[in-house]
Amino acid sequence: MLQRIQSVWLLIAALLSFATLQFSFFGGNKVENGISTFINYTAKENLLVLILTVAVAVAALVSVFLYKDRRQQIKIIIATLLVNILTIVLLYFNTKKFESGTIALTSVVYFAVPVFLVMALLAIRKDEKLVKSADRLR
Secondary structure, eight states: OTTSHHHHHHHHHHHHHHHTTTSOSEEEEEEETTEEEEEEEOGGGSHHHHHHHHHHHHHHHHHHTTTTOHHHHHHHHHHHHHHHHHHHHHHHHHGGGSSEEEEOGGGHHHHHHHHHHHHHHHHHHHHHHHHHHHHHHO
């Protein structure tokens, strides 16, 4: 299971996805009922974003254990990647509700998750090519 590099990339992606529940994406002032309050906007602030973030983390963890079925693993990682990109887009559009603020430095974690998913996807495809070339030699 952890003998392949894609398993490491998927575990890192899952851990980072869980970490986004604690790290802020945006920090700014939000006006509610005439009162301006400073909010560190994390994935926990919006229910839909929370569900999608946890789904990405769980899907990355599940795909680690599908190492015997590479085609299924590829499908799950592509779906996970699309959901993660959707989550980042939703987070960005939710920052428009703030009066002022800046994107937090810890938002790098949010953008690192799709990078590790793509790296895992490339490693799985490389394994798939290796298996196909080995089958040709038989």
